[in-house]
Structures are given as structure tokens and as C-alpha cells.
Amino acid sequence: MIPPANDPDPLxxxxxxPPEIVENMIQExxxxxxxxxxxxxxxxxxxxxxxxxxxxxxxxxxxxxxEFYEHRGWLHGRNLYGPSLWVPLIVHFPSSxxxxxxxxxxVSLVDIYPTILRTLGLNIPDEFAGNDIRPGSSVLETRKxxxxxxxxxxxxxxxxALIDRPHKAIQLTKAGxxxxxxxxxxxQDPAEKHNLTGPGSTLETSYREAVDSAKNRLQENxxxxxxxxxxxxxxxxxxxxxxYLN
Numbered sequence: 001m002i003p004p005a006n007d008p009d010p011l012x013x014x015x016x017x018p019p020e021i022v023e024n025m026i027q028e029x030x031x032x033x034x035x036x037x038x039x040x041x042x043x044x045x046x047x048x049x050x051x052x053x054x055x056x057x058x059x060x061x062x063x064x065x066x067e068f069y070e071h072r073g074w075l076h077g078r079n080l081y082g083p084s085l086w087v088p089l090i091v092h093f094p095s096s097x098x099x100x101x102x103x104x105x106x107v108s109l110v111d112i113y114p115t116i117l118r119t120l121g122l123n124i125p126d127e128f129a130g131n132d133i134r135p136g137s138s139v140l141e142t143r144k145x146x147x148x149x150x151x152x153x154x155x156x157x158x159x160x161a162l163i164d165r166p167h168k169a170i171q172l173t174k175a176g177x178x179x180x181x182x183x184x185x186x187x188q189d190p191a192e193k194h195n196l197t198g199p200g201s202t203l204e205t206s207y208r209e210a211v212d213s214a215k216n217r218l219q220e221n222x223x224x225x226x227x228x229x230x231x232x233x234x235x236x237x238x239x240x241x242x243x244y245l246n
Contacts, residue, residue, distance in 0.1 A: 067083040070083050110128075146162075168186050181197055
């Protein structure tokens with residue numbers, strides 16, 4: 001079942017559905033994950049049978065999560081809460097010197113390309129925002145925060161999230177004016193239900209300053225984006241097919 005459309009105003013809740021329908025939607029989503037798991041397993045088995053597995057870099061990831069009304073919205077592209085941001089990231093390195101392990105350090109999807117480059121013995125261009133996150137990389141010891149942003153050039157709303165351990169700040173603005181600021185303790189409140197902001201909160205003040213500083217740094221380091229007019233017709237059609245252009 002396709003859920004109802006989200007309300008265009010992110011401060012208003014989207015239409016709600018009965019719990020039994022939501023549960024059915026979640027089961028359908030889980031079934032898709034199970035089928036994807038089967039296909040990945042089939043691919044890995046084929047690589048092993050052909051003697052290619054230990055020569056192949058395999059990266060399993062997703063571009064976003066999905067929300068099932070945990071924060072009054074559906075699917076993705078509406079907010080920056082955990083259900084929309086948390087994605088799997090599983091890496092098999094060719095002829096890996098790294099034993100199987102779970103890395104606790106926060107990482108970002110912008111780290112994928114630099115990690116591929118370093119695995120292939122190539123240098124990471126200076127203008128890249130991401131880092132090499134192979135086990136033993138210094139960034140896994142020093143990184144303190146990551147960022148996420150949700151914006152559309154044709155939409156006045158902009159979400160910005162700063163995530164560290166243990167807190168997460170989410171700012172919503174409209175045409176540059178702040179509409180809301182939320183702060184969560186992700187260790188004590190992983191579902192992000194208890195907003196820690198309020199009068200006299202020194203923690204809120206600290207994270208407001210951190211968000212402003214992060215946004216300024218990202219703006220200073222931003223590369224000049226190509227306009228749609230400068231892209232080829234083929235690239236535009238591919239971006240439309242992926243949902244990045246209307």
C-alpha cells in the first residue's frame with residue numbers, strides 16, 4: 001500500500017492511518033529487505049564460485065531510510081529524524097587485512113567515494129568533503145560530528161541536522177527564518193521523542209552555536225554547483241529517473 005502524501009508544511013502532521021494498515025506496510029517493507037538480502041547473498045555466492053570474492057570491493061548501503069509515522073510523516077524526504085537517516089553500511093574489502101568488525105564511529109555517505117579511492121590506492125581530491133573510513137583510519141578516532149541537510153531549491157523549507165555523540169540537533173528554517181530547533185540525547189532517547197530545548201538551556205545555546213558554525217563552514221567550502229542548463233540531456237533524464245529532478 002502507498003501511504004498518503006505528506007503535508008507540504010513540515011510543522012503539520014501528515015494524514016494518519018489505522019495501526020493495522022501501518023503494520024501491514026511495515027511487513028511489506030520488511031519483505032522487500034528480505035528479498036534484497038537474498039539477491040545480495042546470491043551475488044556474493046556467485047563471486048565466490050568464480051574466485052572473484054577476495055578480489056572484489058563490495059559495499060552494501062542505502063541512500064535513505066523510511067519513516068512509518070514515527071514522527072508524523074511517511075517514507076522519506078520530510079524530516080531528518082533517525083528513521084530517515086539511519087542506513088546500513090556493510091563493506092567487504094578485497095584481500096582484506098581487516099578482521100570482521102563493527103565500527104562504532106559515526107560515518108556518512110559522503111565517506112564512501114573517498115574510501116573507494118583509497119582502497120584502490122588513489123588519492124582523495126582536496127575538495128572532497130568525505131574521508132577514508134577503512135578500519136584504522138585516523139578519522140575514525142578523531143571525527144566528532146556529521147551533518148545532514150534536506151532542502152529543495154523550489155521549496156522555502158530547509159532542514160539541517162548536526163549529529164555527534166550523544167546529541168543531535170535539528171533546525172528547520174523557512175526562507176532563512178528559523179521555525180524550530182530541536183535537541184535530542186540519542187543515547188537516552190534513541191527514538192528522538194524528548195526535545196531538550198527550553199528556556200535557560202545552556203546545552204541548547206551550545207548546539208545553536210555549533211549548528212551556525214557548521215552551516216557557515218559548509219557554505220564556505222561549497223563548490224559552485226552546475227545549473228541544470230549546463231547538464232546534458234542524457235544526464236538530466238537520468239537524474240529525473242532517480243527522482244532528483246522533476
